[in-house]
Amino acid sequence: MITRERLVEITLVLLLAAVPIAAQLLNEPFYLTLATRVAILGLAAVGLNIALGLGGLVSFGHAAFFGVGGYVAGVLAIHAFNGTPMLLGLPGTKLMPFIWIVAILVSGLVALGIGALTLRTSGVYFIMITLAFAQMIYYFAISWPAYGGEDGLSFYVRNGFPGVDTLKPLPFLLICYALLALGLILFQVLRKSRFGAALQGARQNEVRVAATGISPYRIRLVAFVIWAMITGVAGALYADLNRFVSPAMLSWHMSGELIVLIVLGGVGRRFGPVVGAGLYVLLEYWLGGITERWQLFLGLMLLGVVLFARGGLIGLLAGKPRHG
Amino acid sequence: MADPVLSVTGLSRSFGALKATDEVTLDLRPGEIHALIGPNGAGKSTLINLISGALSPDAGSVHLGGMDVTRLGVSARARLGLGRTYQISSLFPEFSALRNVMLAVQARQGSSFRFFLPVMADASLRDPALSLLDRVGLAARAHVIAAELSHGERRQLELAMALALSPRLLLLDEPMAGMGPEGSKAMTALLAQLGHALPILLVEHDMDAVFALADRISVLVYGRIIATGSVEEIRRDPEVRRAYLGDAA
Ligand SMILES: Nc1ncnc2c1ncn2[C@@H]1O[C@H](COP(=O)(O)OP(=O)(O)O)[C@@H](O)[C@H]1O
Numbered sequence A: 001m002i003t004r005e006r007l008v009e010i011t012l013v014l015l016l017a018a019v020p021i022a023a024q025l026l027n028e029p030f031y032l033t034l035a036t037r038v039a040i041l042g043l044a045a046v047g048l049n050i051a052l053g054l055g056g057l058v059s060f061g062h063a064a065f066f067g068v069g070g071y072v073a074g075v076l077a078i079h080a081f082n083g084t085p086m087l088l089g090l091p092g093t094k095l096m097p098f099i100w101i102v103a104i105l106v107s108g109l110v111a112l113g114i115g116a117l118t119l120r121t122s123g124v125y126f127i128m129i130t131l132a133f134a135q136m137i138y139y140f141a142i143s144w145p146a147y148g149g150e151d152g153l154s155f156y157v158r159n160g161f162p163g164v165d166t167l168k169p170l171p172f173l174l175i176c177y178a179l180l181a182l183g184l185i186l187f188q189v190l191r192k193s194r195f196g197a198a199l200q201g202a203r204q205n206e207v208r209v210a211a212t213g214i215s216p217y218r219i220r221l222v223a224f225v226i227w228a229m230i231t232g233v234a235g236a237l238y239a240d241l242n243r244f245v246s247p248a249m250l251s252w253h254m255s256g257e258l259i260v261l262i263v264l265g266g267v268g269r270r271f272g273p274v275v276g277a278g279l280y281v282l283l284e285y286w287l288g289g290i291t292e293r294w295q296l297f298l299g300l301m302l303l304g305v306v307l308f309a310r311g312g313l314i315g316l317l318a319g320k321p322r323h324g
Numbered sequence B: 001m002a003d004p005v006l007s008v009t010g011l012s013r014s015f016g017a018l019k020a021t022d023e024v025t026l027d028l029r030p031g032e033i034h035a036l037i038g039p040n041g042a043g044k045s046t047l048i049n050l051i052s053g054a055l056s057p058d059a060g061s062v063h064l065g066g067m068d069v070t071r072l073g074v075s076a077r078a079r080l081g082l083g084r085t086y087q088i089s090s091l092f093p094e095f096s097a098l099r100n101v102m103l104a105v106q107a108r109q110g111s112s113f114r115f116f117l118p119v120m121a122d123a124s125l126r127d128p129a130l131s132l133l134d135r136v137g138l139a140a141r142a143h144v145i146a147a148e149l150s151h152g153e154r155r156q157l158e159l160a161m162a163l164a165l166s167p168r169l170l171l172l173d174e175p176m177a178g179m180g181p182e183g184s185k186a187m188t189a190l191l192a193q194l195g196h197a198l199p200i201l202l203v204e205h206d207m208d209a210v211f212a213l214a215d216r217i218s219v220l221v222y223g224r225i226i227a228t229g230s231v232e233e234i235r236r237d238p239e240v241r242r243a244y245l246g247d248a249a
């Protein structure tokens, strides 16, 4: 049987697929950039959806992983461009698959460290400590002149992908779509797995999970690392989209935007991140063209969702989630 | 006599000036139901929490099957075979009854770091979970969300989850609380069946159930055990009658 949620999801996929066609027909290549932003922010939000939606981990540090992914892309690209070796004499690279792997490894390692220390706490303390770590990384990036410091790091040519002309917006968009799709599949697989059951159990009733003999700490640590890895890849794509990475990607605004986006879309719902990212990017585009204060409207919408539609936009469209 | 599966020695715990548990010594032998009774606030739940590891004691020790577990946490003690239910039902409210038990079975198997196979397609979780639900009389309600189960059904579900851990013993904190007479009777019958295979430390207010089930009874008043003995001994004990049973016995 096709549920309402499934129908909403199919519609969303068709809408995303229609963007490149519309861009072509209307001769509006900028639509491709918008769709790319949706895919990338959506992917970052999918990562957050694992930690927050499945695991109930409210943190304020995910910009750290987004930014780390971005810097990995920027730093590798700059070294490849200049032909200079990096740390330990390793060469840079301009190939996206390698960049993604490095972004996954580095974000994962950073998350393992931060998570191991912060997941002992919960609630407000967890929020504040993750924020503190993210700010440390932010200030570190600002005060690192070799990689642009406050000004950030520009690289003039987008990184490559074997057999694909990434300089053109459409192929790059398709790459981002593909990774978003992978992220969504991963979310679904994890949600249904034993790991997902334990992670959701720890959110619903931490004491009970512990009493059955599963350590919530270890489950959450793994979720935290997976989340960071996905966010890191999204960060690398974001850097490639803009051909620029700066400390702004690491700032707490970024963390806040991702949380806003997922709450708008629907926390814990598979396509919540996609809806949220779409809404966010469209609002930014339309309202941002009218007024600088477009985030005021975003805030009002957020208020509306929090007060009247706890399931976010997906909840409004598709009703309550099915459990089982 | 066979070695006790659980022995508690000189266990004490204070909350500020209040001695909630005061040098409690007690054991649980294989195959027995040992009831712990006492007025409200006597420290029964506190004692259960100390035994399960949810609270740490100020003094004293807890041994499980001869092994000192006093310093171990809740998860570790659960893995060593200590199963429990809570005075207030503690479930996964968004999961169905079946998935609640499946998660407990999964914990027992010690295999939560599997990321790909969907649990609902996993017979090694589903089958044992279904048979446990059947055992506690909840098979017909397997697909109902835990939050929507009746009070009595939640207690049955808790029991199924505790059993899923294949425990060596059970700590049950007021399993009949809030149940109607029918529910109490059914639960009493269920526990009577279990009790022969599985030692149970049973905290319960329902005296009919306690007298029907218990092999031994300990009476806790103001954190202290004032008497331990057979049902008959406890019924006759003058101090117990004065402090607790009143004329009910
Ligand atoms: N976490 C706590 N902090 C302070 N006092 C507590 C705490 N838990 C229990 N108590 C007190 O300890 C006493 C024993 O409580 P409890 O073990 O719940 O009794 P029972 O289960 O026998 O009714 C009560 O006076 C209660 O108020």
Ligand SMILES: [Mg+2]
Binding pocket: B044, B045, B046, B087
């Ligand atoms: Mg109690």
